[in-house]
Amino acid sequence: MRTSIRKSICLVCGLLSLTACQKDFLEQNPSELFTPDQINEAKKSNPDIDEAFVNGAIETFFKSLQSTSRNHDDFAQKSFDICSDLMSGDMELEGGQSYGWFAKAAELKTYQKFDLSNNYSVWRISYRTVSIANSFFLNSGGDEQLPTEKAFLYNWGQLKTLRALAYLNLAHFYGKPYSDETKSSLVVPINRASDEGGKPNKPATLQEIYDFIIKDLTQAIEAFDKAKAERENKQYIDATVARGALARAYMDTGDWDKAYEAANKLITEQGANYPLIKADELLTNGFNSYKTPEFIWAIDITKDNTGSLISFWGHMDIYTYSYASVGAYKGINKYLQDQIPESDLRKGWFDTDLGIPTGKFFSTSKPEEQGDREWLSDIVFMRMAEMYLIASEAAARKNDDTKAKEILLKLLKERTKEDKYAEVSTRINALSHEDLLKEILYNWRVEMWGEGFSLTVMKRFKNDVQRSPRNIYFKDETIKWNDPRLTYETPRNETTNNPLITTF
Numbered sequence: 001m002r003t004s005i006r007k008s009i010c011l012v013c014g015l016l017s018l019t020a021c022q023k024d025f026l027e028q029n030p031s032e033l034f035t036p037d038q039i040n041e042a043k044k045s046n047p048d049i050d051e052a053f054v055n056g057a058i059e060t061f062f063k064s065l066q067s068t069s070r071n072h073d074d075f076a077q078k079s080f081d082i083c084s085d086l087m088s089g090d091m092e093l094e095g096g097q098s099y100g101w102f103a104k105a106a107e108l109k110t111y112q113k114f115d116l117s118n119n120y121s122v123w124r125i126s127y128r129t130v131s132i133a134n135s136f137f138l139n140s141g142g143d144e145q146l147p148t149e150k151a152f153l154y155n156w157g158q159l160k161t162l163r164a165l166a167y168l169n170l171a172h173f174y175g176k177p178y179s180d181e182t183k184s185s186l187v188v189p190i191n192r193a194s195d196e197g198g199k200p201n202k203p204a205t206l207q208e209i210y211d212f213i214i215k216d217l218t219q220a221i222e223a224f225d226k227a228k229a230e231r232e233n234k235q236y237i238d239a240t241v242a243r244g245a246l247a248r249a250y251m252d253t254g255d256w257d258k259a260y261e262a263a264n265k266l267i268t269e270q271g272a273n274y275p276l277i278k279a280d281e282l283l284t285n286g287f288n289s290y291k292t293p294e295f296i297w298a299i300d301i302t303k304d305n306t307g308s309l310i311s312f313w314g315h316m317d318i319y320t321y322s323y324a325s326v327g328a329y330k331g332i333n334k335y336l337q338d339q340i341p342e343s344d345l346r347k348g349w350f351d352t353d354l355g356i357p358t359g360k361f362f363s364t365s366k367p368e369e370q371g372d373r374e375w376l377s378d379i380v381f382m383r384m385a386e387m388y389l390i391a392s393e394a395a396a397r398k399n400d401d402t403k404a405k406e407i408l409l410k411l412l413k414e415r416t417k418e419d420k421y422a423e424v425s426t427r428i429n430a431l432s433h434e435d436l437l438k439e440i441l442y443n444w445r446v447e448m449w450g451e452g453f454s455l456t457v458m459k460r461f462k463n464d465v466q467r468s469p470r471n472i473y474f475k476d477e478t479i480k481w482n483d484p485r486l487t488y489e490t491p492r493n494e495t496t497n498n499p500l501i502t503t504f
Contacts, residue, residue, distance in 0.1 A: 053136040054155050057162040058235065060129045062299050062379060064307030067121035071310075072323075073101040074117065076125050078312035078379055080169060081452025082330070083110055083118050087486055088454035089465035089479050090336060090445050093472050094354065095329040101315065102330075107473045113489035120491040122173045123188075129166035130191050133159040137193035143216075144194070146223055157223030158237040164216035165245055167209055171252065173488045175206045177459040177481075178253050183207040188490070203490075210253050217246040234290055234298050240270050241297045244382050247390045251460065260394035263387040267407070270296075274384040276414045283348045286362045290378035297382040306375045312361075313377045316450065319362045320372040331355030332449055334468035339442060343420035346446050355470060357450055385411060385447050393440045401433055408440060415447070437461070455486065 060066065064075040073079055083105040085091035093106035102118075104110045110118040136159050137143040140152040147156050167190075176182040189201035190212050204212070224239035231238045243262050250259035266274075277285050277294045290298035301311075308314065309322065318325045331337075332355040340347040349360035358366075365371025388411040396404035405428050416424050431439060444457045458465060458481050466478040479486075 050136065050140075050152070050155050053132055054158045054162075054236070057129050057132040057136075057159055058237075058299075059305075060125055060132065061162075061165075061381065062301075062307075063305070064310040066128065067124045068117060071101070071117050072099070072314070074121055075307045075311050076121075077169075077381060077452070079118075080122055080173070081450070082312070082315065084172070084452050084455035085450060086330070088458045089467045089471070089474075090333050090449060090454035090458075091330055092333055092355070092468060092470050093329075094331055094470045095327045099323065099328070101323065101328075103472075106471070108479070108483070108485040111485045111488050113492045116491075116493075119173075119488050120493060122169055122488065123491050123494065126166040126169050127191065130163050133163040133166075134191060134193040134195075142193055146219060146226065150227065153223045153227035154229040157220040157227065157239075157242065160216045160220035160223065161237045161242045161245060164213045164220070164242075164249070167213050167216075168245065168249060168252075171206065171209050171213070172456055174490065175209065176487055178206060178210065183210075210249060213249050214246065217242050217249065221246070233300070234295060235300055237297070240266060240274075241382060244296055244387060247387065251390055251394065252456065254397075256394040256397040260391055260398065263391035263394065264407075266384070266387045267391055271384065276384055276388070276411065279345055279414045279416070279418065282345050282415065283359050286364070286366065286377075287360060287380060288363055288377035290380065292380070292383075294383045294385065295380045296384060298378055298380040301376050301378050303374070303376070308375045311375055312379055313363065313372075313375055316357065316361050317363055317372075317377070318356065318358060318369050319366040320375060320377065321370045324356065325370045329354055329356045330450075331470060332357070333465070334470050335466055336445055340446060343417050343424060344446070345415050345417060349449075361450060380451070386453070389440065389444055389447065393437075393444075396433070396436050396440060399433070401431075401436055404436060404440070405429055405431070408443065411443070411447070459486070 061077045062075065065071070066074065066076060068074045073082075082091070082102055086093060086102055086105040087108060087110065093102060104115060105118055109115065112119065134143065136155065140156055141147045141149070143160070147153055167188075170188045175187040176185055183206045185206055186203040187206050187209050188203055190204045190208065191201060195201060220237075220242040221239050224242065243266055247259050247262035247266070250256075250262060274296050275293050277292065285292060290300045292298070299305075313320045314322045315328075316322070316324055316330060324330065332350050334355055337350055337355050340350075346360075349357055351358045363372035363377045388407055392404045392407040392411070395401075395407060409425055409428055412424055412428070413421060428436075428439065441457065441461050441463060444461075445454060448454070448457075457463070462481045464478050464480050467474045467476065469475050
C-alpha cells in the first residue's frame with residue numbers, strides 16, 4: 001500500500017478540514033460517519049484517502065490510549081486479549097497488582113457497566129472500527145453488495161473483514177456463549193453504512209450478530225478473489241485472514257462442518273506459506289517479529305507507532321522495560337502448567353517457579369532483563385497453529401476422530417521432543433472420543449496461552465477453571481464457565497445515551 005499505517009490518521013483527519021466539525025476523527029461517536037461528498041472532496045487533494053480508511057481501521061486494533069487519556073491497560077486488541085485470558089484464569093496476576101492495571105480483569109470486575117477502562121474500551125474501540133469502515137462503505141456503493149468498481153474491491157474486502165473482527169470482539173465480551181437458549185438474547189447494536197448518522201440503533205440478537213459477521217466475511221473473501229490483489233505485507237488483510245476469522249465465527253456458533261472447511265482450506269492451501277514454528281525454533285522465536293513465517297496477521301511495531309510502556313510488551317515481557325520486569329507478573333495457571341509433560345517443548349515457554357512466559361514472549365534483549373527500552377517488538381493477531389486447533393476440534397465435534405487426530409498430530413510434531421514423538425503419536429491415536437476432546441482443550445490452553453483465546457475456549461468446552469495459589473485473586477477457587485462475571489454488561493455510557501438500549 002502507498003499509504004503507511006502510521007500516516008493513516010493524518011490522512012483521514014484531513015477530511016475534517018472540509019467540514020465544520022473540529023473533533024478528532026478517533027473521538028467521533030460510532031454513528032458519526034463521513035458523507036460521500038466529504039470523502040470525494042477530500043480525494044481531490046489526497047488520492048490515498050481510501051487506503052487511509054483501511055490503515056485507520058487497522059490502527060484501531062493496536063493503537064494505545066484510544067479509549068482513555070492515561071490508562072496503561074488501554075492498547076486495543078492485545079489489551080482485550082490479556083483481559084480475557086485473566087478472566088478465564090488460564091493467565092494469573094501474581095507478584096503484585098501492576099499499579100492496578102488489569103487487576104479488575106483478574107478480580108472479575110471488568111464485567112461491570114461502570115468500568116470505563118476495560119469494559120468500555122472494548123465497546124468504544126470496536127465501534128470506532130465499525131465507524132471507519134462504514135465511512136468508507138458510504139463512498140464505495142454501500143456495504144450490502146460488492147462494489148461494481150474494481151478499484152474498490154480490495155479495500156472493501158479489508159474493511160469488511162475488520163468490521164467483522166470488531167463485531168466478533170463485541171460478541172465475545174458482551175454476548176453469552178452461543179447456544180439455542182442464548183442465540184435470541186440481545187447483545188449490541190448493529191451499525192450499517194446505510195444507517196442514518198446520529199440515529200441510535202436497538203440491540204441485535206446474538207444470532208443476528210453472527211449472521212452479520214459471517215455475511216461480512218463471506219463477502220470479503222469474494223471481494224478478495226475478484227480483486228486478485230496481493231497485500232503488501234502481513235499488516236494488511238487478505239482472504240487468508242478473512243477465512244481465519246470466518247473459521248472463528250463458525251466455531252463460536254457450533255457450525256463444525258463449516259468451521260472445519262474454512263480452517264482445513266487454510267491448512268491445505270496456505271500451510272506452506274505460513275508453516276508452523278519449527279520445533280527447533282520454538283524456544284528461540286520470542287513471538288517478537290511480524291515476519292515470523294507462521295504469523296498470518298501481525299503488526300510491525302516501529303518508533304512511529306509503538307505504544308511504549310502502554311503495550312502488550314510493556315505488561316508481559318521481563319526482558320522489556322515493563323510492569324512484568326518489576327514484579328507485576330502475569331503467568332500461566334500453575335495447575336495448567338503442571339499438566340505440561342516433559343515431552344512437550346512448550347513447557348520451556350514458562351518459568352518453572354513463576355510461570356511467566358520467559359520462553360514464549362521475549363524481546364531481542366534476552367537474556368538482559370529490562371534491556372529493551374524501545375518497545376519495538378511486534379504483535380500477532382492470527383497464526384496458523386490456531387487453524388490446526390480449529391480444524392482438529394471441529395473434526396472431533398463432528399465425530400471424525402481419525403481426521404481430528406491426524407491434524408492435531410501435525411501440530412504436535414513441532415511441539416514435541418523428537419525422541420518422544422512416536423510415544424505421543426501412539427497415545428493420541430489410542431484416545432477415546434472424550435479423551436481426544438480433552439487433549440484438544442489442553443492444546444488450546446497451552447498453545448494459544450497469552451493470545452486471547454482462553455475465555456472463548458473455556459466457554460465453548462464448558463470448562464470450569466480452578467485458579468492456583470499463585471493468583472492474587474480467588475486462590476484455589478473454581479470459576480464456572482458460565483459465571484455471569486465472564487460476560488460484560490452494556491457500558492453505562494451507552495445505556496445513558498441510547499434510549500433503545502435497556503437493561504437486558
